[in-house]
Amino acid sequence: MTFQLDEGELFGFVGGNGAGKTTAMRIILGVLAADAGEVRWRGERVGLETRRRVGYMPEERGLYPKMRAYDQLVYLAELHGIGKRAARAAAGGWLERLGLGGRRDDEIDQLSLGNQQRVQLAAALVHDPEVLVLDEPFSGLDPVAVDIMSEVLRDKAASGVPVLFSSHQLDLVERLCDRVGIVRAGGMLACGTVGELRSDTVRRFVVGLDSGDPGWARQLEGVTVLSVEGGRVHLELAEGADDQEVLATAMRHGPVREFSPIRPGLAELYRTAVSEGEAA
Structure with a gap:
């Protein structure tokens, strides 16, 4: 599987269950080792320091269920090397932006699945990453939350941050993304803008x-x-x-x-x- 993600680009990763989307993302993050090939960012092989600058949102819940949303975001920001004052400001700011300002003191397992998803996105954003890799970020969200998250991703891309995300909601991918990669059996079947993909039909x-x-x-x-x-x-x-x-x-x-x-x-x-x- 070979593809490129450009700065300021929204790239949609689509494919059926088991196609290889999550595996590719885990290889990018170093969670899994690639059998062959390499991942590069700005011409350099991706290592630990590079991965610290990536905002990753896994498909499975990666949050501590008994920890308050605000405290959790502060903790995760500090793990990325952010100072305590800046971590607190970022955690509060993202909870407000994602419509969870009033739920900041709730434990994660007290939140609905959709609100947990919002906190999980905040966790990917709280350290001001240089690139975003999001696995099914819109899963379980109501239409209002989808609009909020879409706006956030557009804003990040507009600031120059590359955004790679997977989704089964193809109408949303078509509306939101600059380019699309269609994945099957661990390979890239097609890649390009929707207009370019149409030209081959x-x-x-x-x-x-x-x-x-x-x-x-x-x-x-x-x-x-x-x-x-x-x-x-x-x-x-x-x-x-x-x-x-x-x-x-x-x-x-x-x-x-x-x-x-x-x-x-x-x-x-x-x-x-x-x-x-x-x-x-």
Whole structure:
């Protein structure tokens, strides 16, 4: 598996259970040793000092259940070398930012799973890391918490911090990320912006005519009629088929009210990449 994370970039790591996302993240953090290869940050091999500057959020709860949220964040910040005064300020600031200012004195096991997730994100941020590696950070969050966490990640990326996170919520990844890596069986099946991933897919178009009769389209080589909804004909073009020829043919059969590509979402791109990977 080879990929690069640029400064100020939000990178979405997607794949099924067991695809290798968590393993890759643990290798980045040094929790697991790689069988081969290496992890580099700013041209240097990643070691202990580099990893101190990483904010890591594991998928499993990594918090002390009987410790108060505020005390725990102060403790973790100090473990990263932050002075006590700065650690206290950072802990209080992140609890406020994540909507937990009123729960700072609660023990972790007194909080809901969603609020525990917020504290876990605060633990990854409290030492002002240079890079963020987050494993399923949106798991168990309600829509308001998702919005808060999304805003935090955007702000960190805007300040130059690279953010790598995994998620099964593909609509969220598509909306939030600059680039996406699709993982299967420990390998990177596809990597790029959603637009770049779309460019590798079979092209689909919708054609709007006064008549919904798709007979004209069935006569074209490399064109498959997927469906007809009223006067709108949904088509799939094989590689090499000319979309302008499709448009010209449609115009010869009446006024064309609509001719536009159907852009697949990340969920469809993911299914396509995984099915092609299984076939290979």
